[in-house]
Amino acid sequence: MELKDRIAKIRRMRRYTQAELAEKVGVSTRAIQNYEAGTRIPKKDTIAKIADVLMVDEKAFVSDEDYFVIEANEKYGSKGKADAQKLIASAAALFAGGDISEDDKANVMAALQEAYWEAKITNKKYTPKKYRNKSDDGKNDSE
Secondary structure (H helix, E strand, O other): OOHHHHHHHHHHHOOOOHHHHHHHHOOOHHHHHHHHHOOOOOOHHHHHHHHHHOOOOHHHHOOHHHHHHHHHHHHHHHHHHHHHHHHHHHHHHHHOOOOOOHHHHHHHHHHHHHHHHHHHHHOOOOOOHHHOOHHHHOOOOOO
16 A cells, blocks of 8 residues: 555544644645645655654554655655656566565665665766855865
């Protein structure tokens, strides 16, 4: 079950309307509608608020794969989100029809996610020196 489905299912179980959940979480009704439709992904802090309002454990509410997609979306936008989803789908295909333990699957996914983050750092686009921030080149503007 995907995050969007879990949000909708638990919201209905707790007998909240989308508007009521939105008010308690501090987001718009449209945001909740988008989360449940899967057209938007909530940020980590919003997920924590939703889990709190719905009285569920955040770790049980959101899978490691969901967190990976959320983090990719927050760091790299919709392209990062799409790349992360593609990576998860490809990795899932590796396990199709095979006998592998859940621990081994989790280890493979963790390794793939780590490789993804390292590749993003390695392939960071070149920023010309005149546009770099102090933190990018380790120098300050007076040099």
